[in-house]
Amino acid sequence: DGGITQSPKYLFRKEGQNVTLSCEQNLNHDAMYWYRQDPGQGLRLIYYSQIVNDFQKGDIAEGYSVSREKKESFPLTVTSAQKNPTAFYLCASSIDPLAGDTDTQYFGPGTRLTVL
């Protein structure tokens, strides 16, 4: 089945540790996105990537890093510099926005990160 997978579903981290959240898609989408969701708030954009080996900061990129070595994969690392990392993280993908034909973003099931 085509879709977006995120792993793990739940992740626990000790303060001072870096952790990496996985996002994989087999939809052949060019663009991929990472969002953070906090209680009582909508989603906020962390990073996005329109093509392989290229990515840009979103609204709340501080304390996060990403890579885009393959079209299918867009892992997010939450570093120890992120002051309040406990949140729900959602990955999304869409077809190439640079093609001038905007399409809908489709979301993965999310990862719940808790800092102990």
Added chain:
Amino acid sequence: AQTVTQSQPEMSVQEAETVTLSCTYDTSESNYYLFWYKQPPSRQMILVIRQEAYKQQNATENRFSVNFQKAAKSFSLKISDSQLGDTAMYFCAFMKPFLNTDKLIFGTGTRLQVFP
């Protein structure tokens, strides 16, 4: 900057009845897209409906329809024949395409409870 406002934190409706969720947005752009996403207890974000601003006709998807009032910058979602499975958080989102990213801007959500 664009903003999206959902003024109803919580709504409830009886099964088989109709409910309308409100959304207003602020933008100076003339070409954009609007979305409603549903987030059930599983927390997966699911696309409900999408509206292109240049289209005068309101979008519909089965039991879901929108009332798009461009001049008033209003984008409400109507759910007809409500079902228990419609219980979820509903997020309104705005997208200005053709920039360096198709960035989604989300409202804070409306929690909908459908009662039997």
